Amino acid sequence: MNIWKDKECVKIYFQYNAELLKIIKQISGGKYNESENIWIFPIKKYDEIISRFNYKKVENGIIPSINERKEKLREYMVRKGYSPKSIKNYVNHLNRFLIFSNNKTDIESVNKYLLNLLEIKESSHSYCNQAINAIKTYLREANIASEIDLIKIVRPKKEKVLPKVLSMSEVKSIIDVTENTKHKTQLMIAYSCGLRVSEVANLKVTDIDSKRMVVIIKQGKGRKDRIGTLSVKMLEQLRDYYKEYKPTNWLFENQMKNGPIGTRTLQRIFNAAAKKSKINKPATFHSLRHSFATHLLESGVDIRYIQEFLGHSSTKTTEIYTHVSRKSLMGIVNPLDRLG
Known part of the structure; x- marks a missing residue:
């Protein structure tokens, strides 16, 4: 339903609804314009109409254009x-x-x-x-x-989709087939710290703290900072990478060296490595993060630590990895194997 002021009248548009039609006929002074498919009332009826329909007023009574609506949403989200x-x-x-x-x-x-x-x-x-x-x-x-x-907006049920997880041998294969030092470092740090593709792209040189052996992930999803562990092998790889590429600000610069690498570029690098290592699973760059969490869980790391590494607000989000972990299944003998 849309209600707006137009000169000395109030106009109402809504697609046919018996309940709304019943309410509108209770308001005196209205006329239906069949050619425009709208109801028209005297301007003095505006407040009564708004009250009857529990409708919040459109600013200035004018319907904004699509571009104006988009800009209003953009400005609001920037402020928030x-x-x-x-x-x-x-x-x-x-x-x-x-x-x-x-x-x-x-x-x-x-x-x-x-x-x-x-x-x-x-x-x-x-x-x-x-x-x-x-x-x-x-x-x-x-x-x-x-x-x-x-x-009244009908929301579909949330799908329960299990994360796409790679085995440790598959992760190793993806890293091993990647010969380019920069590309290999990107894939390694994504897996080593359980990073999102955007977090890898936005890493800065100063985010690597070799004295404390941590990686600082600034303003990840949800505008949260967190830290990841810096493995000895990862540090060695970063030093080799730094000697070769000498990044100044962003850890992984774009080709113009005036900003961070793009997330699509990182995804293409992963796809090429997965194809080269002959992995046929429907995996993406994000699968490295899923694999990191699952492998930690299978090695016995407490789920609360994994939650912190991933930057989840609740362990409920992290618990999805319990559904793809083999740890709870390893002690179960399949009944097929017990048939003689």
């Missing part, structure tokens, strides 16, 4: 301190929704968009949930929908 990646993702989600809905922001349009994502686009539930988060963030900030309206 969201990461550039989150801002980009949310703004893109909002943009796709507004194009689909022809700039309509009623709850029915939101639910139709989500149905399109699931049935036509065959998007994952996690993708749809991120779209919902983006749309809700905008609707709240722009004071377009009440919390009662937002509850």
Whole structure:
């Protein structure tokens, strides 16, 4: 539903809904414009209409353009301190929704968009949930929908997808087949510290503390700092890398040497190494992080330490690795092996 002021009248648009139609007919002075598919009321009815529908006022009573809506969301997220990646993702989600809905922001349009994502686009539930988060963030900030309206947005069940984990021999193979010193160092530090691809890209030379034997991961996901252990082998590799490339600010510079390496470049490096080592699993750069956590768990490291290494806010997030760890299965004899 959209309600806005236009000169000396109030206009209301909503797709057919028997409950909304019943409420609107209780307000006197209204006329239905069939050609525009809107209801029109005298301007003096604005406050009554807003009250009846529990509708939060659109600023200045004017429907903003798609670009104005996107900019409003972007500015809000910048003020709240969201990461550039989150801002980009949310703004893109909002943009796709507004194009689909022809700039309509009623709850029915939101639910139709989500149905399109699931049935036509065959998007994952996690993708749809991120779209919902983006749309809700905008609707709240722009004071377009009440919390009662937002509850009507149907959220798909969260998918339980197990992380893609590589064996220790597969990780070793990926590292061994990588001959380029820089590429090998990137893959090694990702696995050694359980880093996200963006965290590898954003490492600085000063983040390597060889005296304390730690790697400082600054402003990771959720704007949190944390530390990872610096292994002896990793330190030796970093020293070889430094002698050859001599980075000054970013640990892994881009080709122009004016900024950090891109995350897509890192993903391509991993894909090339996985292909060369003949690994057919659907693995990504992030699989190095999953493998790090799983291998620690299998070696007996307490899950609370693993939680800290990964930067998780709760052990509940870390517990997903218990579902892919072989440790709990190793003592179980498969009944097939017991058949004579």
